[in-house]
Amino acid sequence: MKLRSENLLQTELAKIKHLCALDWELITAHTVYYTHGYHPYSAKYIPQIPNRLISTFSDKNDLILDNFVGSGTTLVESKVMGRNAIGVDINPLACLISKVKTTVIKKPAMREISHFLVSLHSDIVHLRRNTTLSSLGEKKPIDSPVIEKLHPNIPKWYHENVIYELVVIKTKINAVRNTEVRDFLLVAFSSLLRSVSNTTSGFGNLMINKNAPPKNRIFEKFSLAVANMLQSVADFSTVATNSKVTIFKQDSRKLEFINDESIDFICTHPPYMAAVPYAEYQKLSLWWLGYSQYDLEKSLIGGRRSRPDTPQRFFRDMEMSLLEMKRVLRKKKYCCITIGNPIYGGKTWKLNEFIKQNAIQIGFTHLKEISRGKYHSTMGKMKEEFVLIFRNE
Ligand SMILES: C[S@@+](CC[C@H](N)C(=O)[O-])C[C@H]1O[C@@H](n2cnc3c(N)ncnc32)[C@H](O)[C@@H]1O
Missing domain, CATH: 3.40.50.150 (Vaccinia Virus protein VP39)
Known part of the structure; x- marks a missing residue:
């Protein structure tokens, strides 16, 4: 019995030694x-962190x-x-x-996504035609009840033409029955929402930029996001x-x-x-996706x-x-x-100290602390x- 626990300790020591010898800056x-x-x-966190830990401890x-x-x-x-x-x-x-x-997207779902984009494109062509007519004093390009159902803050954050295209895209996504396909498209949609808004650039707090340049070709940006995701999931499916x-x-x-x-x-x-x-950083996505x-x-x-x-x-x-x-x-x-x-x-x-002490108090044994980012600012504010x-x- 003693021998077994000694062996375990030896293996544990070797694992920790191995982890400590790695470069964690990963610049x-x-x-x-x-x-x-x-x-x-x-x-x-960068994927190398869980990758190393999972392969060492499981x-x-x-x-x-x-x-x-x-x-x-x-x-x-x-x-x-x-x-x-x-x-x-x-x-x-x-x-x-x-x-x-x-989720690995299989071939039939990929085909459904391609068909979705083709059909969405014709809706967008139609919308753009109506938007031109509307600028000539004809009826609004989209029924006002659709716009009224949006979160009340949304109109402050986008130019009108952007809202119209986003509404057409979102309405069409909502109608997709296959949840795998719908969720995939929702993530592509959500990934765009900040870059096509009138926010100041970069991440962090969202602030309205009154001088934000006009944004257009929202459908094309959405299609590109979908295409990039399809490429990524094809790579992922191989592993x-x-x-x-x-x-x-x-x-x-x-x-x-x-x-x-x-x-x-x-x-x-x-x-x-x-x-x-x-909740603050992600509010545009939360509003559009209907979360509180x-x-x-x-x-x-x-x-x-x-x-x-x-x-x-x-x-x-x-x-x-x-x-x-x-x-x-x-x-x-x-x-x-x-x-x-x-x-x-x-x-x-010093949250590291707090978590360490707290975990020890409730019965975990602390084995090692690896620090990263001390010499190179890899984590923005957190360093x-x-x-x-x-x-x-
Ligand atoms: C530092 S992030 C994790 C990021 C993650 N490692 C990644 O690579 O995307 C911390 C997460 O804790 C979540 N969180 C905060 N309070 C929570 C709670 N009470 N229960 C579960 N998750 C919570 C936040 O929503 C956030 O996604």
């Missing part, structure tokens, strides 16, 4: 291969959990490496993107295994739909306390950032999540948490981030 790494580049998502056919799954980076890597995976996120947009990124990926739009603080000690490895990347207000920005903001850990109790709520919520992670993970199995230290209220919050490695006892 020149290509990060948008396969389906990883489908849709922008703030504070994604085996083929194991069940992996990412309980803050975001845009599904862990899930894509799990599927390529033949691991089954569960992704959990409270954000409906995250769940949609993760689902589409891990994706048949492993099972399940996504839950649920709260990480309450993982009651996952059995005790049923997970072989946890690889996750929690929110950075108030640093990335997802305010419901999301309330349920996100670290979501409502301007409250005096933001740090206390974050620490309490993270503790609840860690307790759930401990419950669902098998004993002697590993849990890796990637986290950065945000600047909030004028000071840097340095940490991969914390724990064993469940």
Whole structure:
């Protein structure tokens, strides 16, 4: 018995030594291969992080959990490496993107997407003709009830011609019966919404730019997004295994739909306390896709950032999540948490230290901390981030 546990410790030591010897700055790494580049998502981690951790701490056919799954980076890597995976996120947009990124689109669905684009093109030609007539004082290019059903804020963020094309595209997507095809097209649609709006460029807070240049050829931009995604999914299909990926739009603080000690490895990347207000950054997609920005903001850990109790709520919520992670993970199995230290209220919050101490208190053994980004600014505002490695006892 003693020999067995000594062997385990030796193997564990070798794994950690191997990880520590790798270059984690990954400055020149290509990060948008396969389906990883489908849709922008703030504070994604680069796929090399889960890839290395999954290959070190799990085996083929194991069940992996990412309980803050975001845009599904862990899930894509799990599927390529033949691991089954569960992704959990409270954000409906995250769940949609993760689902589409891990779905291999087969030939018949690809054909349906091509037919969709051809048919959409004729609707757009018709719309553009009506828009010209409308500028000559004829009737509006689109019935006003369709426009009235849009989220009331949308008209402030787009030029009128852009709204018309987006409405035609979205209406046609809604009519697609095949959910796989519909979700694929919705992700392509959502990926465009910021770049064709009147926002200031770049990511981060959305602000209306009153001098935004006119945007046109929205259909062509949408078609290009679809074509790029089709190319990516074709690459992905050559490496994706048949492993099972399940996504839950649920709260990480309450993982009651996952059995005790049923997970072989946890690889996750929690929110950075108030640093990335997802509901605000993603509001254009949330509005267009019919999700509630305010419901999301309330349920996100670290979501409502301007409250005096933001740090206390974050620490309490993270503790609840860690307790759930401990419950669902098998004993002697590993849990890796990637986290950065945000600047909030004028000071840097050492979330790595908090998570480490908290995890130790509830019974995890802390094995190693790998830091990245200290010398090269790879993570924007966050700069340095940490991969914390724990064993469940
Ligand atoms: C740092 S991001 C994860 C990014 C992910 N690693 C990727 O590559 O896309 C953190 C995620 O935690 C999610 N989140 C915040 N509060 C949550 C909660 N209560 N339950 C589940 N997910 C939550 C956010 O929606 C966000 O997608």
